[in-house]
């Protein structure tokens with residue numbers, strides 16, 4: 149059987165995320181797996197580097213979210229060098245970070261995950277892309293999407309030096325102060341971002357929630373999973389992408405634990421499976437019980453949906469209104485333990501949660517751009533290195549991101565651990581795929597529409613395999629359906645996300 | 646509908662996706678790409694499969710932009726396949742050109758990568774467990790993972806490359822200029838030419854003033870706050886702009902950060918790290934013994950290096966694939 153797989157010229161594939169689905173003789177799903185066949189190994193080759201270079205080296209983990217790695221690394225350096233970040237520099241970092249959240253969530257909603265809804269899950273696959281979205285919502289909206297990406301990227305380049313792999317982070321600070329002109333531009337960009345976020349939410353309400361079939365899909369059981377949720381919150385339990393403490397709630401909505409990022413090793417561990425180059429994080433105090441749901445299983449998710457589940461409120465007013473509307477729609481508002489919201493377990497709701505985050509990031513950007521001290525020239529300080537440990541964490545769009553460095557007295561790294569956004573969701577992604585496959589594929593019938601609905605289970609996590617494996621770009625996907633036993637290929641689809 | 650437009654492909658091997666984002670960041674100019682080319686293969690954005698490429702006659706693709714280094718056997722196969730199918734094959738970005746950041750793994754070798762990631766990293770719970778790879782029996786069947794190459798290769802180490810476009814990633818303006826040139830039908834430069842960069846150093850585009858003074862010693866970027874408007878290297882920061890191809894517009898020095906050399910070594914015949922090292926050695930004050938005797942030169946290099954705690958990561962940051970410095974053949978693998 150293996151022989152057959154290895155000689156088949158199309159089984160050794162492009163650098164893809166892979167879904168493998170096995171069917172029994174009756175054509176029912178026996179099992180399904182999500183595999184990532186790539187690894188670059190930053191944890192290994194960052195050892196021996198000068199610690200201060202980590203923001204500039206780890207941003208090459210992912211060209212889609214270099215800002216997340218750059219800034220998580222910068223925060224780890226603040227601690228490693230014992231140099232708390234200067235206030236204006238922290239504002240610059242967070243301003244960049246908010247602009248980044250806006251562009252990243254925009255890209256996902258309009259180009260990657262959203263087409264399934266906006267164009268429709270069963271639309272022909274040639275239509276399920278950004279061009280199909282533009283046809284459906286209009287050319288003006290298409291232009292607004294491009295303009296949103298462009299203006300935020302431009303701002304990031306001005307503040308961080310480069311459009312893709314920014315280079316401004318230093319221990320305890322930032323390389324350049326913000327000029328009053330740039331602050332003015334940032335204010336205008338934030339205003340446009342808020343409008344754009346509101347427009348996107350209206351589109352979602354109209355096209356997705358206004359359509360009974362999609363509504364059923366979002367509210368139905370096919371994509372539901374009862375796991376723990378993880379996210380970073382501020383002192384008032386509102387989500388914070390840049391800084392805070394990590395809160396985990398159980399499937400019923402009770403706070404399970406709340407910890408400082410520096411304590412992550414007490415709470416999270418990673419399981420290894422021989423068939424994937426990406427590890428499977430789980431809650432250490434519950435343990436790895438396999439790919440299963442429920443309060444007895446250590447599996448958790450860290451996604452936009454998880455961040456709303458762990459929060460008690462949003463930090464900004466417009467996002468707060470949407471937050472309430474969100475939990476109302478699922479009948480979850482205020483009826484969890486102690487008057488908290490009950491967690492929403494319908495994973496397709498992640499797309500909606502992502503848009504609420506888009507709005508919240510845009511509002512936060514406005515607060516930062518308006519801050520009178522944004523242009524304070526004190527952004528950079530001379531510091532010295534010392535032997536020690538530094539742990540920095542941010543909420544990446546795809547989940548809690550932790551950089552953990554130790555170095556010697558010359559500031560040379562002696563160990564590096566990276567627990568990356570998408571990796572948190574590696575087990576949930578596999579579980580969602582398996583559940584969708586089991587629910588959708590019967591008697592061996594697999595259509596493109598069915599496989600697309602299986603892929604939707606994957607795409608809602610906005611998985612970025614560059615991040616997860618520190619390997620390769622946003623994973624296009626290959627789905628293979630095989631007969632259990634001899635491994636014969638029954639069907640296969642492959643496409644970019 | 647069959648199109649007569651020349652076919653354009655973009656593929657990623659071991660890379661971060663930043664080269665694709667740089668292409669996407671040409672914004673409206675993407676329409677020009679679409680008008681001139683049949684953009685037919687790009688796993689990041691499009692749906693074409695490897696089998697579709699295999700089915701093409703050799704040379705059917707006019708231009709392939711290949712980014713990423715070669716880390717797995719699958720990466721190598723894709724480079725060979727796309728080379729065969731393409732008239733023009735461009736190593737796009739630092740990883741393809743010279744290994745880029747992923748090639749830093751050549752310092753320790755693949756065994757160290759697997760040990761670190763799956764056995765010894767702080768959060769992993771797998772002291773005696775399996776290291777992933779090969780084929781694994783699972784409920785329902787058998788799952789396969791591709792094998793790693795012993796060392797990370799730059800693309801030209803495996804296949805013939807017609808042109809190289811440096812940068813980590815190449816800047817969008819440069820991408821547009823190259824695409825416009827190709828689309829104009831004007832004659833292409835000689836094979837082997839670097840595209841999308843200038844023949845001069847980063848310094849040439851840098852707004853910082855060179856005052857002709859020498860630094861007392863090299864300093865790390867966190868050790869001091871640089872003076873605005875003055876050459877970073879002359880202030881002792883390890884900016885290797887003098888030894889690096891221009892083309893980016895001196896982006897990093899513009900925000901007061903040293904150039905780390907992502908556009909590649911200016912002198913293609915020199916060892917890139919040695920060239921970067923001597924560029925920095927030249928800005929350090931030789932002190933009393935400014936002589937050219939071997940001992941003086943050594944002393945100067947030592948003092949230049951004193952502010953560089955990690956010479957490998959500083960001088961060979963983006964090019965550890967194509968150099969001899971860190972060739973870990975299987976025999977020396979621990």
Ligand code: SF4
Pocket residue numbers: 847848849851852853855875876877878879884885886887895898903904
């Ligand atoms: S050495 Fe660096 S700072 Fe100095 S002129 Fe060259 S690029 Fe600019």
Ligand code: SF4
Pocket residue numbers: 813847886889890893894895896897898903904905906907908909
């Ligand atoms: S200044 Fe140097 S490191 Fe920065 S973008 Fe230009 S070539 Fe690359």
